[in-house]
Amino acid sequence: MTQCYVAPIIEIDRERCTTPFACKKCLQICPTAVFGVRETRQVRLEETDKFAPGSFRLRVAYRDKCSGCNRCVDVCPESALTVRMPEEVLE
Amino acid sequence: MCRMCDSLGGTAEQPWYKNPKNFSNRMYKLREPGKGPQMAAGGNAEPDAGDQRASPFAQAVEAKANGDADTFNKIISDMNARASLRPGCQVVPLHEVLDVLDLGMPVAAMQCICRKETRACEECSLKEYTGLGLGTGMLKWERWPERYRGKVEFLSSKQAKEFVEYWDKKGFMHMLMQEGGDFIGGMCNCDYPDCLPIRQRIDYGLTAQLLKSEYVCFVDWEKCNGCGDCLGRCDFNALKYEATMEKAHIDQFQCFGCGLCETACPRNAIEYRDRKKISGLARVW
Numbered sequence: 287m288t289q290c291y292v293a294p295i296i297e298i299d300r301e302r303c304t305t306p307f308a309c310k311k312c313l314q315i316c317p318t319a320v321f322g323v324r325e326t327r328q329v330r331l332e333e334t335d336k337f338a339p340g341s342f343r344l345r346v347a348y349r350d351k352c353s354g355c356n357r358c359v360d361v362c363p364e365s366a367l368t369v370r371m372p373e374e375v376l377e
Numbered sequence: 378m379c380r381m382c383d384s385l386g387g388t389a390e391q392p393w394y395k396n397p398k399n400f401s402n403r404m405y406k407l408r409e410p411g412k413g414p415q416m417a418a419g420g421n422a423e424p425d426a427g428d429q430r431a432s433p434f435a436q437a438v439e440a441k442a443n444g445d446a447d448t449f450n451k452i453i454s455d456m457n458a459r460a461s462l463r464p465g466c467q468v469v470p471l472h473e474v475l476d477v478l479d480l481g482m483p484v485a486a487m488q489c490i491c492r493k494e495t496r497a498c499e500e501c502s503l504k505e506y507t508g509l510g511l512g513t514g515m516l517k518w519e520r521w522p523e524r525y526r527g528k529v530e531f532l533s534s535k536q537a538k539e540f541v542e543y544w545d546k547k548g549f550m551h552m553l554m555q556e557g558g559d560f561i562g563g564m565c566n567c568d569y570p571d572c573l574p575i576r577q578r579i580d581y582g583l584t585a586q587l588l589k590s591e592y593v594c595f596v597d598w599e600k601c602n603g604c605g606d607c608l609g610r611c612d613f614n615a616l617k618y619e620a621t622m623e624k625a626h627i628d629q630f631q632c633f634g635c636g637l638c639e640t641a642c643p644r645n646a647i648e649y650r651d652r653k654k655i656s657g658l659a660r661v662w
């Protein structure tokens with residue numbers, strides 16, 4: 287049996303985070319590598335332009351590993367991230 | 378014998394990855410009439426966890442993050458039961474990688490897609506590439522430039538060996554990748570936490586994603602002087618300094634037999650033992 291702890295909720299504002307593969311700040315600063323990034327579409331004979339808005343998409347891939355340290359929130363130049371513990375846990 | 382050898386023509390003397398048949402892949406079979414080209418795996422962004430279309434793995438991670446151990450354990454054990462019919466990747470120590478590279482020609486250096494996904498690393502030239510694509514399938518890499526971002530570089534047998542030795546020194550362990558279960562598609566140089574198979578096994582208990590190597594490593598305490606050069610090389614939480622004995626310590630059940638500690642030891646104090654010949658470890662894959 288694996289021990290499971292409730293982890294913080296991480297929200298990504300994708301209106302603000304549009305080119306995550308070019309920016310990559312949160313992806314590289316997170317101590318436990320919680321985030322993941324992929325191209326939204328893989329097109330035959332074409333390499334995806336990482337500067338084209340929406341061509342890559344950031345996602346929370348391993349939320350169970352988030353400690354709530356907030357380093358990603360602090361590093362994000364677009365203020366696109368929020369990290370918060372669900373209130374019922376804090377009470 | 379592990380499941381890989383059962384299904385892929387390995388024997389007690391020769392593991393599956395030394396059987397040349399597994400490198401002569403079937404990627405060039407003719408397409409069935411009327412069938413169009415297939416989308417490459419991972420072509421579309423994965424839906425967020427919580428989305429109904431999320432993969433079982435993403436749902437397991439979400440359950441874990443919600444503190445729901447029952448759901449988490451159920452999904453993982455279902456995934457393990459399904460995957461047990463189908464081989465995944467296997468750890469292979471440096472000396473055996475060097476043996477099998479010739480079987481996998483043509484060999485091309487390429488970006489690692491796990492590092493691309495987890496740390497947004499961009500490997501765009503031979504100096505940066507960390508992966509090797511093996512076999513004739515590599516000859517059609519140009520169809521999918523996104524999959525092979527920054528192109529690929531075909532290597533001679535000698536260059537390929539130097540390539541793997543270089544990354545071994547840097548601290549990446551090696552694994553052979555089964556693609557689709559019937560041929561060896563790649564040789565990766567990996568570490569935790571960016572490598573998806575290592576992570577899925579270590580953090581989530583998906584055993585079939587990554588099998589241990591045919592070996593397990595032991596420290597010869599006559600030769601080890603406790604210098605600590607090997608420490609920090611292990612991706613599997615198997616290696617530590619045992620202060621009581623003033624020697625390096627390997628947990629036999631945690632050890633994946635990757636040999637990274639062995640290649641770092643200046644005193645040859647670490648030895649490989651055949652996992653299949655040690656009664657308590659022969660079934661620990």
Ligand code: SF4
Pocket residue numbers: 298302303304305306307309310311312313344361362363364365366367
């Ligand atoms: S740091 Fe902010 S803008 Fe940059 S990839 Fe992360 S969320 Fe997007």
Ligand code: SF4
Pocket residue numbers: 296315316317318319320321351352353354355356357358359369
């Ligand atoms: S809060 Fe810390 S642990 Fe959580 S995602 Fe951000 S950087 Fe990673």
Ligand code: SF4
Pocket residue numbers: 593594610611612613614615616627628631632633634635636637638639
């Ligand atoms: S103890 Fe050595 S051989 Fe075993 S997994 Fe760790 S680094 Fe690899």
Ligand code: SF4
Pocket residue numbers: 596600601602603604605606607608624625641642643644645646647
């Ligand atoms: S590098 Fe070799 S001699 Fe040094 S602690 Fe490790 S096993 Fe012992």
